[in-house]
Amino acid sequence: MSDLIRDDGRKFDELRPIKIEAGVLERADGSAYLEVGGNKILVAVYGPRESYIRRLLEPNTGVIRCRYNMAPFSVDDRKRPGPDRRSSEISKITADALRPALMLENYPRSMIDIYIEVIEAEGGTRCAGITAASVALVDAGVPMKDIVVGCAAGKVYDEIVLDLSEKEDKEGQADVPIAMMPRTGEITLLQSDGNLTEEEFAKAIDLAMEGCRKVNELQKEALMKKYAIE
Numbered sequence: 614m615s616d617l618i619r620d621d622g623r624k625f626d627e628l629r630p631i632k633i634e635a636g637v638l639e640r641a642d643g644s645a646y647l648e649v650g651g652n653k654i655l656v657a658v659y660g661p662r663e664s665y666i667r668r669l670l671e672p673n674t675g676v677i678r679c680r681y682n683m684a685p686f687s688v689d690d691r692k693r694p695g696p697d698r699r700s701s702e703i704s705k706i707t708a709d710a711l712r713p714a715l716m717l718e719n720y721p722r723s724m725i726d727i728y729i730e731v732i733e734a735e736g737g738t739r740c741a742g743i744t745a746a747s748v749a750l751v752d753a754g755v756p757m758k759d760i761v762v763g764c765a766a767g768k769v770y771d772e773i774v775l776d777l778s779e780k781e782d783k784e785g786q787a788d789v790p791i792a793m794m795p796r797t798g799e800i801t802l803l804q805s806d807g808n809l810t811e812e813e814f815a816k817a818i819d820l821a822m823e824g825c826r827k828v829n830e831l832q833k834e835a836l837m838k839k840y841a842i843e
């Protein structure tokens with residue numbers, strides 16, 4: 614990996630500074646707060662609990678519902694409140710990224726609600742939301758096969774780089790957000806926006822997986838900090 618540095622002083626394979634805290638809300642069954650670069654994200658989890666929406670009730674499995682929401686003040690241009698195409702898409706892909714880790718067949722007729730609130734956004738909020746949601750699910754005591762973690766890589770100024778900032782996302786040539794279960798390496802989300810050669814795409818996935826593994830260590834540290842017996 615080259616030693617050249619990026620606009621914000623990072624190396625190509627360097628993550629932005631990350632802070633994760635588990636169990637930050639009193640009322641929710643599980644919660645987490647995450648900062649990565651300029652992103653600030655709060656997640657609340659409720660459940661598994663009896664499904665309060667009868668039409669969503671499944672007799673043989675539990676269901677997860679996920680709401681990703683950006684606060685109107687989370688970006689420079691006021692974000693119009695309420696759901697839009699982008700937030701509906703991110704809500705869906707987040708639920709899809711987390712579902713493989715959950716043993717929902719153990720919770721028939723039940724529901725798990727995941728609320729992701731982006732308080733400040735600075736690029737990469739979908740991955741940060743998945744990372745924080747997974748910590749909140751563990752905090753809620755939901756049994757999981759693994760802690761799902763999200764991280765993106767992309768192409769900026771012809772270089773494959775890790776964890777794009779908002780500026781890099783806007784000015785760059787490609788963004789490849791992924792989520793994975795680090796124990797098995799199973800990818801649970803893979804999106805790609807922009808143009809990459811086959812070789813660059815493979816390099817971006819490898820780099821994003823490497824990023825995921827680093828972020829996963831911080832997820833585990835946050836949970837140990839909350840739950841380790843002194």
Ligand code: UDP
Nearest residue numbers: 688689692734735736737738739740779782
């Ligand atoms: N963004 C914004 N206004 C919006 C949506 C997004 O300013 O209405 C910014 C925000 O910083 C976000 C970034 O653009 O993190 C990149 O958005 P994208 O849709 O690629 O999703 P993300 O990278 O956050 O997962």
